[in-house]
Amino acid sequence: MAERILLVEDDARLAEMLSEYLGGAGFRVVHVTLGAAALERLAAEPCNAVVLDLMLPDMDGLDVCRQLRTKSDAPVLMLTARGDATDRIVGLELGADDYLPKPFAPRELLARLRAILRRRGNGAASEAPLCFGRLEIDRAARTLRIDGAERTITSYQFALLVALAENAGRVLSRDTLMDLVKGEALEAFDRSIDVHVSRVRAAIEDDARHPRRIITVRGAGYVFAKAQD
Amino acid sequence: MISHLHTRFFLTLVGSLAAFAVGGIVFMHVDDGGRVVHVVHSFIIFPALALCIGIATYPLTRRLLRRLERLEQAVDALGAGDLSARVAVEGRDEVARLAQSFNRAAGRIEELVAAHKRLLANASHELRTPLARVRLAVELIGESADPKRKAGLDGDIAELDQLIDEILLASRLDAVADPGADEEVDLLALAAEECARYRDVRLDGVAAVRRGDPRLLRRLLRNLLDNAQRHGAAPIEVRLTRLPGSIEIAVDDAGPTLSAEQSQRLFEPFYRPAATERNVGTGLGLSLVRQIAQRHGGDAAYRSLEPHGNSFVVTLPLQA
Numbered sequence: 001m002a003e004r005i006l007l008v009e010d011d012a013r014l015a016e017m018l019s020e021y022l023g024g025a026g027f028r029v030v031h032v033t034l035g036a037a038a039l040e041r042l043a044a045e046p047c048n049a050v051v052l053d054l055m056l057p058d059m060d061g062l063d064v065c066r067q068l069r070t071k072s073d074a075p076v077l078m079l080t081a082r083g084d085a086t087d088r089i090v091g092l093e094l095g096a097d098d099y100l101p102k103p104f105a106p107r108e109l110l111a112r113l114r115a116i117l118r119r120r121g122n123g124a125a126s127e128a129p130l131c132f133g134r135l136e137i138d139r140a141a142r143t144l145r146i147d148g149a150e151r152t153i154t155s156y157q158f159a160l161l162v163a164l165a166e167n168a169g170r171v172l173s174r175d176t177l178m179d180l181v182k183g184e185a186l187e188a189f190d191r192s193i194d195v196h197v198s199r200v201r202a203a204i205e206d207d208a209r210h211p212r213r214i215i216t217v218r219g220a221g222y223v224f225a226k227a228q229d
Numbered sequence: 230m231i232s233h234l235h236t237r238f239f240l241t242l243v244g245s246l247a248a249f250a251v252g253g254i255v256f257m258h259v260d261d262g263g264r265v266v267h268v269v270h271s272f273i274i275f276p277a278l279a280l281c282i283g284i285a286t287y288p289l290t291r292r293l294l295r296r297l298e299r300l301e302q303a304v305d306a307l308g309a310g311d312l313s314a315r316v317a318v319e320g321r322d323e324v325a326r327l328a329q330s331f332n333r334a335a336g337r338i339e340e341l342v343a344a345h346k347r348l349l350a351n352a353s354h355e356l357r358t359p360l361a362r363v364r365l366a367v368e369l370i371g372e373s374a375d376p377k378r379k380a381g382l383d384g385d386i387a388e389l390d391q392l393i394d395e396i397l398l399a400s401r402l403d404a405v406a407d408p409g410a411d412e413e414v415d416l417l418a419l420a421a422e423e424c425a426r427y428r429d430v431r432l433d434g435v436a437a438v439r440r441g442d443p444r445l446l447r448r449l450l451r452n453l454l455d456n457a458q459r460h461g462a463a464p465i466e467v468r469l470t471r472l473p474g475s476i477e478i479a480v481d482d483a484g485p486t487l488s489a490e491q492s493q494r495l496f497e498p499f500y501r502p503a504a505t506e507r508n509v510g511t512g513l514g515l516s517l518v519r520q521i522a523q524r525h526g527g528d529a530a531y532r533s534l535e536p537h538g539n540s541f542v543v544t545l546p547l548q549a
Contacts, residue, residue, distance in 0.1 A: 011358045011362070013362055014358055014361055014362045014365065017362060017365040017366060017369060018365065020369060021365060021368065021369060055350070055354045079361075080354075081354040081355075081356075081357035081358060081361075101357075102354075102357040102358060102360065102361040103357055103360040103361040103363070103364045103386060103390055104361060105364065105368075106365050106368040106369075107368070169414075169415055169418050169419065169422070169443070170415045170418050171415055171417050171418045171421065171436060210425075210428055211425065212425050212426070215421045215422060215424075215425045216421075217417060217418070217421045217432065218433065220417060220436060223415075223417075223418040223421045223422060225425065226422065226443075227422065227447065
Protein backbone atom coordinates (compact mmCIF):
# COMPACT_ATOMS: atom_id res chain seq x y z
CA MET A 1 0.00 0.00 0.00
CA ALA A 2 1.22 3.48 -0.86
CA GLU A 3 2.66 5.45 2.03
CA ARG A 4 0.62 8.49 3.09
CA ILE A 5 2.38 11.83 3.21
CA LEU A 6 0.78 14.84 4.87
CA LEU A 7 1.93 17.93 2.96
CA VAL A 8 1.52 21.19 4.89
CA GLU A 9 2.20 23.99 2.40
CA ASP A 10 0.34 27.28 1.95
CA ASP A 11 1.41 27.82 -1.65
CA ALA A 12 -1.30 26.01 -3.62
CA ARG A 13 0.64 25.75 -6.88
CA LEU A 14 3.79 24.42 -5.23
CA ALA A 15 1.64 21.95 -3.26
CA GLU A 16 -0.07 20.80 -6.45
CA MET A 17 3.25 20.17 -8.17
CA LEU A 18 4.70 18.46 -5.11
CA SER A 19 1.65 16.20 -4.90
CA GLU A 20 2.09 15.31 -8.56
CA TYR A 21 5.83 14.67 -8.13
CA LEU A 22 5.53 12.63 -4.94
CA GLY A 23 2.45 10.86 -6.33
CA GLY A 24 4.54 9.87 -9.35
CA ALA A 25 7.09 8.39 -6.95
CA GLY A 26 4.44 6.14 -5.40
CA PHE A 27 3.29 8.20 -2.41
CA ARG A 28 -0.27 9.16 -1.55
CA VAL A 29 -0.23 12.86 -0.71
CA VAL A 30 -2.79 14.62 1.50
CA HIS A 31 -2.45 18.38 1.26
CA VAL A 32 -3.47 21.02 3.81
CA THR A 33 -2.63 24.71 3.75
CA LEU A 34 -2.88 25.62 7.45
CA GLY A 35 -1.03 24.47 10.54
CA ALA A 36 -4.25 23.98 12.53
CA ALA A 37 -5.72 21.88 9.72
CA ALA A 38 -2.56 19.75 9.71
CA LEU A 39 -2.91 19.02 13.43
CA GLU A 40 -6.62 18.14 13.00
CA ARG A 41 -5.92 15.94 10.02
CA LEU A 42 -3.16 14.11 11.82
CA ALA A 43 -5.43 13.47 14.80
CA ALA A 44 -8.14 12.10 12.49
CA GLU A 45 -6.02 9.83 10.32
CA PRO A 46 -2.42 8.78 10.77
CA CYS A 47 0.17 9.28 8.08
CA ASN A 48 3.62 7.86 7.41
CA ALA A 49 5.45 11.19 7.15
CA VAL A 50 4.84 14.94 7.23
CA VAL A 51 6.36 17.46 4.82
CA LEU A 52 5.99 20.76 6.66
CA ASP A 53 6.53 24.29 5.35
CA LEU A 54 8.03 26.43 8.09
CA MET A 55 6.16 29.60 7.16
CA LEU A 56 2.41 29.18 7.32
CA PRO A 57 -0.30 31.86 7.37
CA ASP A 58 -2.00 30.82 10.61
CA MET A 59 0.84 29.66 12.83
CA ASP A 60 4.61 29.30 12.91
CA GLY A 61 5.79 26.04 11.40
CA LEU A 62 7.99 25.50 14.46
CA ASP A 63 4.86 25.60 16.68
CA VAL A 64 3.13 23.17 14.34
CA CYS A 65 6.15 20.88 14.61
CA ARG A 66 6.15 21.03 18.41
CA GLN A 67 2.41 20.29 18.69
CA LEU A 68 2.58 17.67 16.00
CA ARG A 69 5.26 15.83 17.94
CA THR A 70 2.87 15.46 20.91
CA LYS A 71 0.23 13.85 18.70
CA SER A 72 2.19 11.65 16.32
CA ASP A 73 5.55 10.00 15.86
CA ALA A 74 5.42 10.31 12.07
CA PRO A 75 8.77 11.62 10.76
CA VAL A 76 8.77 15.30 9.82
CA LEU A 77 10.68 16.86 6.95
CA MET A 78 10.73 20.66 7.21
CA LEU A 79 10.73 22.84 4.13
CA THR A 80 11.86 26.37 4.62
CA ALA A 81 12.92 29.40 2.67
CA ARG A 82 14.63 31.11 5.57
CA GLY A 83 17.94 29.34 5.19
CA ASP A 84 18.81 30.47 8.66
CA ALA A 85 20.89 28.02 10.67
CA THR A 86 19.01 28.97 13.86
CA ASP A 87 15.67 27.87 12.41
CA ARG A 88 17.20 24.61 11.27
CA ILE A 89 18.64 23.89 14.70
CA VAL A 90 15.41 24.86 16.49
CA GLY A 91 13.38 22.77 14.05
CA LEU A 92 15.53 19.71 14.58
CA GLU A 93 15.44 20.23 18.35
CA LEU A 94 11.65 20.40 18.24
CA GLY A 95 11.54 16.96 16.72
CA ALA A 96 11.81 17.45 12.95
CA ASP A 97 13.74 14.59 11.35
CA ASP A 98 15.25 16.53 8.48
CA TYR A 99 15.37 19.94 6.91
CA LEU A 100 15.45 21.13 3.32
CA PRO A 101 15.80 24.76 2.23
CA LYS A 102 13.82 26.13 -0.73
CA PRO A 103 14.41 26.02 -3.65
CA PHE A 104 15.20 22.34 -3.15
CA ALA A 105 16.11 19.83 -5.81
CA PRO A 106 13.02 17.58 -6.13
CA ARG A 107 15.17 14.48 -6.29
CA GLU A 108 16.82 15.49 -3.04
CA LEU A 109 13.42 15.90 -1.39
CA LEU A 110 12.48 12.40 -2.54
CA ALA A 111 15.77 10.91 -1.34
CA ARG A 112 15.46 12.55 2.07
CA LEU A 113 11.82 11.60 2.45
CA ARG A 114 12.63 7.99 1.67
CA ALA A 115 15.58 8.11 4.07
CA ILE A 116 13.49 9.32 7.03
CA LEU A 117 10.78 6.76 6.24
CA ARG A 118 13.35 3.97 6.08
CA ARG A 119 14.93 5.15 9.30
CA ARG A 120 11.56 5.19 11.06
CA GLY A 121 10.79 1.75 9.61
CA ASN A 122 14.05 0.38 10.99
CA GLY A 123 13.16 1.71 14.44
CA ALA A 124 13.98 5.13 15.78
CA ALA A 125 16.82 3.74 17.85
CA SER A 126 18.89 2.88 14.80
CA GLU A 127 21.77 5.17 13.89
CA ALA A 128 20.62 8.08 11.73
CA PRO A 129 21.74 7.91 8.10
CA LEU A 130 24.11 10.59 6.90
CA CYS A 131 22.48 12.63 4.13
CA PHE A 132 24.44 14.92 1.83
CA GLY A 133 22.18 16.18 -0.93
CA ARG A 134 21.09 13.16 -2.97
CA LEU A 135 23.58 10.90 -1.20
CA GLU A 136 22.44 8.80 1.72
CA ILE A 137 24.86 6.74 3.82
CA ASP A 138 23.01 4.32 6.09
CA ARG A 139 25.55 3.34 8.71
CA ALA A 140 23.20 0.89 10.46
CA ALA A 141 22.37 -1.08 7.32
CA ARG A 142 25.80 -0.37 5.77
CA THR A 143 24.18 0.71 2.54
CA LEU A 144 24.81 3.59 0.20
CA ARG A 145 22.22 5.29 -2.01
CA ILE A 146 22.18 8.04 -4.61
CA ASP A 147 18.68 9.28 -5.51
CA GLY A 148 17.39 6.27 -3.59
CA ALA A 149 19.25 3.80 -5.84
CA GLU A 150 21.67 1.55 -3.98
CA ARG A 151 25.36 1.59 -4.93
CA THR A 152 27.80 -1.15 -4.06
CA ILE A 153 31.25 -0.75 -2.53
CA THR A 154 33.38 -3.05 -0.39
CA SER A 155 33.16 -3.08 3.38
CA TYR A 156 36.56 -1.36 3.70
CA GLN A 157 35.53 1.33 1.23
CA PHE A 158 32.27 1.84 3.13
CA ALA A 159 34.25 2.36 6.35
CA LEU A 160 36.46 4.82 4.49
CA LEU A 161 33.41 6.70 3.21
CA VAL A 162 31.85 6.82 6.70
CA ALA A 163 35.13 8.11 8.17
CA LEU A 164 35.20 10.87 5.57
CA ALA A 165 31.48 11.71 5.85
CA GLU A 166 31.52 11.82 9.65
CA ASN A 167 34.29 14.42 9.34
CA ALA A 168 32.70 16.35 6.48
CA GLY A 169 34.19 19.81 6.06
CA ARG A 170 37.58 18.83 7.52
CA VAL A 171 40.74 17.92 5.68
CA LEU A 172 41.82 14.38 6.64
CA SER A 173 45.36 13.27 5.89
CA ARG A 174 45.97 9.79 4.48
CA ASP A 175 47.46 8.74 7.82
CA THR A 176 44.40 9.94 9.73
CA LEU A 177 42.15 8.10 7.32
CA MET A 178 44.19 4.91 7.76
CA ASP A 179 43.84 5.29 11.53
CA LEU A 180 40.09 5.87 11.29
CA VAL A 181 39.51 2.69 9.28
CA LYS A 182 41.98 0.65 11.26
CA GLY A 183 40.38 -2.55 12.47
CA GLU A 184 38.34 -2.98 9.31
CA ALA A 185 38.88 -6.30 7.58
CA LEU A 186 41.81 -5.89 5.23
CA GLU A 187 41.29 -6.14 1.52
CA ALA A 188 42.74 -9.06 -0.41
CA PHE A 189 45.18 -6.73 -2.10
CA ASP A 190 47.24 -4.09 -0.44
CA ARG A 191 45.82 -1.10 -2.20
CA SER A 192 46.67 2.41 -1.20
CA ILE A 193 44.07 4.74 0.29
CA ASP A 194 44.06 6.65 -3.01
CA VAL A 195 42.89 3.59 -4.93
CA HIS A 196 40.09 2.97 -2.45
CA VAL A 197 39.08 6.61 -2.60
CA SER A 198 38.88 6.45 -6.37
CA ARG A 199 36.60 3.38 -6.08
CA VAL A 200 34.35 5.21 -3.64
CA ARG A 201 34.33 8.17 -6.00
CA ALA A 202 33.28 5.97 -8.88
CA ALA A 203 30.29 4.91 -6.78
CA ILE A 204 29.16 8.30 -5.47
CA GLU A 205 30.36 11.03 -7.81
CA ASP A 206 28.31 12.21 -10.81
CA ASP A 207 31.59 12.74 -12.65
CA ALA A 208 34.48 10.88 -10.99
CA ARG A 209 37.02 12.90 -13.02
CA HIS A 210 35.75 16.10 -11.43
CA PRO A 211 34.76 15.01 -7.94
CA ARG A 212 32.50 17.26 -5.90
CA ARG A 213 31.93 15.00 -2.90
CA ILE A 214 35.41 13.68 -2.05
CA ILE A 215 37.93 16.35 -2.93
CA THR A 216 41.71 15.96 -3.00
CA VAL A 217 43.62 18.71 -1.21
CA ARG A 218 47.14 18.70 -2.63
CA GLY A 219 49.75 17.92 -0.01
CA ALA A 220 47.14 17.60 2.75
CA GLY A 221 44.71 14.75 2.08
CA TYR A 222 41.01 14.51 1.35
CA VAL A 223 37.95 16.48 2.33
CA PHE A 224 34.37 15.28 2.18
CA ALA A 225 32.24 18.22 1.00
CA LYS A 226 29.68 19.48 3.50
CA ALA A 227 27.54 21.22 0.89
CA GLN A 228 26.66 18.90 -1.96
CA ASP A 229 24.25 19.01 -4.93
CA MET B 230 10.57 75.37 35.65
CA ILE B 231 13.36 74.49 37.99
CA SER B 232 14.08 70.82 37.66
CA HIS B 233 14.51 68.35 40.53
CA LEU B 234 18.15 67.80 39.83
CA HIS B 235 18.81 71.45 39.39
CA THR B 236 17.01 72.14 42.69
CA ARG B 237 19.24 69.65 44.47
CA PHE B 238 22.44 71.15 43.14
CA PHE B 239 21.11 74.63 43.74
CA LEU B 240 20.22 73.83 47.35
CA THR B 241 23.58 72.12 47.89
CA LEU B 242 25.39 75.18 46.55
CA VAL B 243 23.31 77.62 48.64
CA GLY B 244 23.92 75.41 51.69
CA SER B 245 27.66 75.45 51.09
CA LEU B 246 27.76 79.22 50.63
CA ALA B 247 25.66 79.73 53.76
CA ALA B 248 28.01 77.46 55.72
CA PHE B 249 31.02 79.42 54.49
CA ALA B 250 29.32 82.71 55.33
CA VAL B 251 28.44 81.52 58.84
CA GLY B 252 32.00 80.21 59.25
CA GLY B 253 33.39 83.57 58.13
CA ILE B 254 31.18 85.52 60.54
CA VAL B 255 31.88 83.26 63.45
CA PHE B 256 35.62 83.24 62.97
CA MET B 257 36.32 86.91 62.37
CA HIS B 258 36.46 89.73 64.76
CA VAL B 259 37.09 93.50 64.83
CA ASP B 260 40.54 94.60 66.06
CA ASP B 261 41.32 97.58 68.27
CA GLY B 262 41.55 99.92 65.26
CA GLY B 263 38.06 98.94 64.06
CA ARG B 264 39.32 96.69 61.15
CA VAL B 265 37.88 93.29 60.44
CA VAL B 266 40.50 90.60 60.97
CA HIS B 267 40.22 86.92 60.09
CA VAL B 268 41.34 84.58 62.77
CA VAL B 269 44.08 82.14 61.74
CA HIS B 270 41.86 79.30 62.92
CA SER B 271 39.59 79.84 59.95
CA PHE B 272 42.26 78.18 57.78
CA ILE B 273 41.60 74.98 59.69
CA ILE B 274 37.89 75.43 60.15
CA PHE B 275 37.01 76.15 56.48
CA PRO B 276 38.56 72.97 55.07
CA ALA B 277 36.87 71.09 57.92
CA LEU B 278 33.55 72.65 56.93
CA ALA B 279 34.17 71.83 53.27
CA LEU B 280 34.91 68.26 54.27
CA CYS B 281 31.66 68.09 56.24
CA ILE B 282 29.73 69.41 53.27
CA GLY B 283 31.48 66.91 51.02
CA ILE B 284 30.55 64.07 53.36
CA ALA B 285 26.99 65.33 53.63
CA THR B 286 26.53 65.51 49.86
CA TYR B 287 28.39 62.25 49.16
CA PRO B 288 25.27 59.99 49.29
CA LEU B 289 23.51 62.22 46.79
CA THR B 290 26.48 62.24 44.40
CA ARG B 291 27.12 58.52 44.81
CA ARG B 292 23.50 57.62 44.08
CA LEU B 293 23.52 59.89 41.06
CA LEU B 294 26.76 58.45 39.74
CA ARG B 295 25.53 54.89 40.21
CA ARG B 296 22.38 55.61 38.26
CA LEU B 297 24.44 57.22 35.49
CA GLU B 298 26.76 54.20 35.50
CA ARG B 299 23.77 51.86 35.13
CA LEU B 300 22.54 53.97 32.24
CA GLU B 301 25.99 53.91 30.65
CA GLN B 302 26.10 50.10 30.99
CA ALA B 303 22.71 49.81 29.30
CA VAL B 304 23.82 52.09 26.44
CA ASP B 305 26.99 50.01 26.03
CA ALA B 306 24.98 46.77 26.04
CA LEU B 307 22.63 48.15 23.39
CA GLY B 308 25.59 49.28 21.32
CA ALA B 309 27.10 45.80 21.62
CA GLY B 310 23.94 44.28 20.14
CA ASP B 311 21.85 43.38 23.19
CA LEU B 312 18.66 44.95 21.97
CA SER B 313 16.75 43.90 25.09
CA ALA B 314 18.98 46.12 27.29
CA ARG B 315 16.85 48.46 29.43
CA VAL B 316 17.54 50.49 32.55
CA ALA B 317 15.41 50.73 35.71
CA VAL B 318 13.70 54.12 36.05
CA GLU B 319 14.30 55.50 39.57
CA GLY B 320 13.02 58.82 40.87
CA ARG B 321 11.57 61.73 38.91
CA ASP B 322 14.61 63.80 37.98
CA GLU B 323 16.52 64.30 34.71
CA VAL B 324 18.36 61.00 35.07
CA ALA B 325 15.02 59.22 35.40
CA ARG B 326 13.73 61.03 32.34
CA LEU B 327 16.93 60.16 30.45
CA ALA B 328 16.44 56.50 31.45
CA GLN B 329 12.85 56.65 30.18
CA SER B 330 14.01 58.18 26.88
CA PHE B 331 16.71 55.52 26.55
CA ASN B 332 14.20 52.73 27.22
CA ARG B 333 11.80 54.18 24.64
CA ALA B 334 14.57 54.48 22.02
CA ALA B 335 15.87 50.95 22.77
CA GLY B 336 12.34 49.56 22.53
CA ARG B 337 11.86 51.25 19.18
CA ILE B 338 15.19 49.90 17.88
CA GLU B 339 14.26 46.41 19.05
CA GLU B 340 10.88 46.65 17.31
CA LEU B 341 12.47 47.93 14.09
CA VAL B 342 15.10 45.20 14.03
CA ALA B 343 12.45 42.54 14.71
CA ALA B 344 10.33 44.01 11.88
CA HIS B 345 13.36 43.98 9.62
CA LYS B 346 14.07 40.35 10.45
CA ARG B 347 10.43 39.48 9.74
CA LEU B 348 10.61 41.36 6.46
CA LEU B 349 13.76 39.47 5.44
CA ALA B 350 12.20 36.13 6.39
CA ASN B 351 9.03 36.97 4.45
CA ALA B 352 10.96 38.26 1.45
CA SER B 353 13.05 35.09 1.47
CA HIS B 354 9.90 32.95 1.62
CA GLU B 355 8.05 34.93 -1.04
CA LEU B 356 10.98 34.86 -3.45
CA ARG B 357 12.11 31.29 -2.89
CA THR B 358 8.72 29.59 -3.05
CA PRO B 359 8.17 30.52 -6.72
CA LEU B 360 11.75 29.47 -7.37
CA ALA B 361 10.96 26.08 -5.81
CA ARG B 362 7.93 25.87 -8.15
CA VAL B 363 10.10 26.56 -11.19
CA ARG B 364 12.61 23.93 -10.10
CA LEU B 365 9.85 21.40 -9.58
CA ALA B 366 8.30 22.28 -12.94
CA VAL B 367 11.66 21.66 -14.65
CA GLU B 368 11.80 18.24 -12.98
CA LEU B 369 8.19 17.46 -13.95
CA ILE B 370 8.91 18.19 -17.62
CA GLY B 371 10.67 14.84 -17.43
CA GLU B 372 13.00 13.07 -19.77
CA SER B 373 11.40 14.56 -22.88
CA ALA B 374 13.07 17.93 -22.29
CA ASP B 375 16.35 18.82 -23.96
CA PRO B 376 18.99 18.00 -21.28
CA LYS B 377 21.05 21.05 -22.29
CA ARG B 378 18.09 23.38 -21.91
CA LYS B 379 17.17 21.70 -18.63
CA ALA B 380 20.71 22.15 -17.33
CA GLY B 381 20.58 25.79 -18.44
CA LEU B 382 17.34 26.31 -16.51
CA ASP B 383 18.89 24.68 -13.44
CA GLY B 384 21.83 27.06 -13.77
CA ASP B 385 19.48 30.05 -14.06
CA ILE B 386 17.56 28.96 -10.97
CA ALA B 387 20.82 28.55 -9.03
CA GLU B 388 21.94 32.02 -10.17
CA LEU B 389 18.65 33.59 -9.14
CA ASP B 390 18.81 31.79 -5.80
CA GLN B 391 22.30 33.19 -5.27
CA LEU B 392 21.16 36.71 -6.12
CA ILE B 393 18.31 36.47 -3.61
CA ASP B 394 20.74 35.13 -1.05
CA GLU B 395 23.20 37.98 -1.65
CA ILE B 396 20.61 40.74 -1.51
CA LEU B 397 19.04 39.35 1.66
CA LEU B 398 22.44 38.72 3.22
CA ALA B 399 23.65 42.26 2.45
CA SER B 400 20.48 43.61 4.00
CA ARG B 401 20.89 41.38 7.07
CA LEU B 402 24.57 42.23 7.58
CA ASP B 403 23.83 45.94 7.23
CA ALA B 404 20.94 46.14 9.63
CA VAL B 405 21.00 43.28 12.05
CA ALA B 406 23.68 42.95 14.68
CA ASP B 407 23.15 39.20 14.62
CA PRO B 408 26.36 37.49 15.74
CA GLY B 409 25.55 34.48 13.52
CA ALA B 410 26.82 30.96 14.00
CA ASP B 411 30.10 30.40 15.77
CA GLU B 412 31.63 27.06 14.84
CA GLU B 413 35.06 25.69 14.16
CA VAL B 414 35.71 26.05 10.43
CA ASP B 415 38.47 24.28 8.49
CA LEU B 416 39.29 27.03 5.99
CA LEU B 417 41.45 24.81 3.77
CA ALA B 418 38.64 22.25 3.52
CA LEU B 419 36.12 24.99 2.80
CA ALA B 420 38.37 26.43 0.10
CA ALA B 421 38.85 22.95 -1.42
CA GLU B 422 35.09 22.43 -1.50
CA GLU B 423 34.45 25.74 -3.18
CA CYS B 424 37.32 25.31 -5.64
CA ALA B 425 35.86 21.93 -6.63
CA ARG B 426 32.81 23.76 -8.01
CA TYR B 427 35.04 24.92 -10.87
CA ARG B 428 37.14 22.82 -13.17
CA ASP B 429 40.20 24.99 -13.51
CA VAL B 430 40.89 26.47 -10.08
CA ARG B 431 44.10 25.51 -8.33
CA LEU B 432 44.33 25.44 -4.55
CA ASP B 433 47.52 25.74 -2.60
CA GLY B 434 47.77 26.32 1.09
CA VAL B 435 48.19 25.39 4.67
CA ALA B 436 45.70 23.98 7.13
CA ALA B 437 43.92 26.68 9.09
CA VAL B 438 41.08 26.19 11.52
CA ARG B 439 39.33 29.09 13.22
CA ARG B 440 35.93 29.83 14.70
CA GLY B 441 33.36 31.66 12.61
CA ASP B 442 30.09 31.45 10.73
CA PRO B 443 30.61 28.63 8.21
CA ARG B 444 27.79 29.84 5.97
CA LEU B 445 29.21 33.35 5.76
CA LEU B 446 32.78 32.15 5.25
CA ARG B 447 31.57 29.86 2.44
CA ARG B 448 29.81 32.85 0.87
CA LEU B 449 33.05 34.88 1.17
CA LEU B 450 35.06 32.23 -0.70
CA ARG B 451 32.33 31.62 -3.26
CA ASN B 452 32.02 35.32 -4.04
CA LEU B 453 35.79 35.69 -4.49
CA LEU B 454 35.84 32.71 -6.85
CA ASP B 455 32.73 33.85 -8.74
CA ASN B 456 34.32 37.27 -9.12
CA ALA B 457 37.53 35.77 -10.54
CA GLN B 458 35.53 33.57 -12.91
CA ARG B 459 33.34 36.42 -14.14
CA HIS B 460 35.82 39.23 -14.41
CA GLY B 461 39.27 37.65 -14.33
CA ALA B 462 40.98 35.10 -16.54
CA ALA B 463 42.51 31.65 -16.08
CA PRO B 464 44.62 30.44 -14.41
CA ILE B 465 42.79 31.11 -11.15
CA GLU B 466 44.63 30.19 -8.00
CA VAL B 467 43.54 30.17 -4.37
CA ARG B 468 46.29 30.46 -1.77
CA LEU B 469 46.02 30.11 1.99
CA THR B 470 49.05 31.56 3.73
CA ARG B 471 49.64 31.64 7.45
CA LEU B 472 50.90 34.96 8.81
CA PRO B 473 51.74 35.71 12.44
CA GLY B 474 48.36 35.58 14.19
CA SER B 475 46.30 35.53 11.01
CA ILE B 476 45.53 33.65 7.83
CA GLU B 477 45.58 35.21 4.37
CA ILE B 478 43.23 33.88 1.71
CA ALA B 479 44.18 35.14 -1.74
CA VAL B 480 42.30 34.50 -4.97
CA ASP B 481 44.54 35.34 -7.92
CA ASP B 482 43.58 35.54 -11.58
CA ALA B 483 45.45 36.44 -14.73
CA GLY B 484 42.94 38.97 -16.03
CA PRO B 485 43.84 42.53 -16.98
CA THR B 486 44.99 44.56 -14.00
CA LEU B 487 42.40 46.98 -12.70
CA SER B 488 42.91 50.73 -12.81
CA ALA B 489 43.60 52.67 -9.61
CA GLU B 490 40.09 54.18 -9.75
CA GLN B 491 38.49 50.75 -10.17
CA SER B 492 40.54 49.14 -7.44
CA GLN B 493 39.55 51.88 -4.99
CA ARG B 494 35.85 51.33 -5.54
CA LEU B 495 35.84 47.52 -5.87
CA PHE B 496 34.46 46.79 -2.43
CA GLU B 497 31.67 49.38 -2.62
CA PRO B 498 28.16 47.96 -2.79
CA PHE B 499 26.67 47.90 -6.32
CA TYR B 500 29.93 49.03 -7.93
CA ARG B 501 30.50 47.50 -11.35
CA PRO B 502 33.26 48.62 -13.71
CA ALA B 503 31.46 50.33 -16.61
CA ALA B 504 33.31 48.66 -19.48
CA THR B 505 32.87 45.13 -18.17
CA GLU B 506 31.25 43.00 -20.85
CA ARG B 507 30.16 40.12 -18.67
CA ASN B 508 28.32 42.41 -16.35
CA VAL B 509 26.36 39.94 -14.34
CA GLY B 510 25.57 39.62 -10.68
CA THR B 511 24.22 42.10 -8.18
CA GLY B 512 27.39 44.12 -7.72
CA LEU B 513 27.22 43.09 -4.08
CA GLY B 514 29.67 40.18 -4.19
CA LEU B 515 32.87 41.93 -3.17
CA SER B 516 31.17 44.30 -0.74
CA LEU B 517 29.78 41.19 0.99
CA VAL B 518 33.29 39.72 1.03
CA ARG B 519 34.53 42.77 2.92
CA GLN B 520 31.52 42.83 5.28
CA ILE B 521 31.95 39.14 6.11
CA ALA B 522 35.71 39.55 6.62
CA GLN B 523 35.14 42.52 8.92
CA ARG B 524 32.47 40.64 10.85
CA HIS B 525 35.17 38.03 11.53
CA GLY B 526 37.65 40.66 12.67
CA GLY B 527 39.54 40.82 9.38
CA ASP B 528 39.43 42.77 6.12
CA ALA B 529 39.56 42.43 2.35
CA ALA B 530 41.92 44.17 -0.05
CA TYR B 531 42.95 44.28 -3.70
CA ARG B 532 46.51 43.89 -4.99
CA SER B 533 47.58 44.08 -8.61
CA LEU B 534 49.96 41.40 -9.86
CA GLU B 535 52.96 41.93 -12.12
CA PRO B 536 53.03 41.99 -15.14
CA HIS B 537 49.26 41.57 -15.14
CA GLY B 538 46.68 39.93 -12.96
CA ASN B 539 44.62 40.57 -9.88
CA SER B 540 44.79 39.31 -6.35
CA PHE B 541 41.86 39.64 -3.96
CA VAL B 542 43.12 39.11 -0.46
CA VAL B 543 41.18 38.44 2.72
CA THR B 544 43.03 38.49 6.02
CA LEU B 545 41.38 36.88 9.02
CA PRO B 546 42.79 36.78 12.54
CA LEU B 547 43.22 33.18 13.66
CA GLN B 548 41.89 33.92 17.12
CA ALA B 549 38.54 35.64 16.78
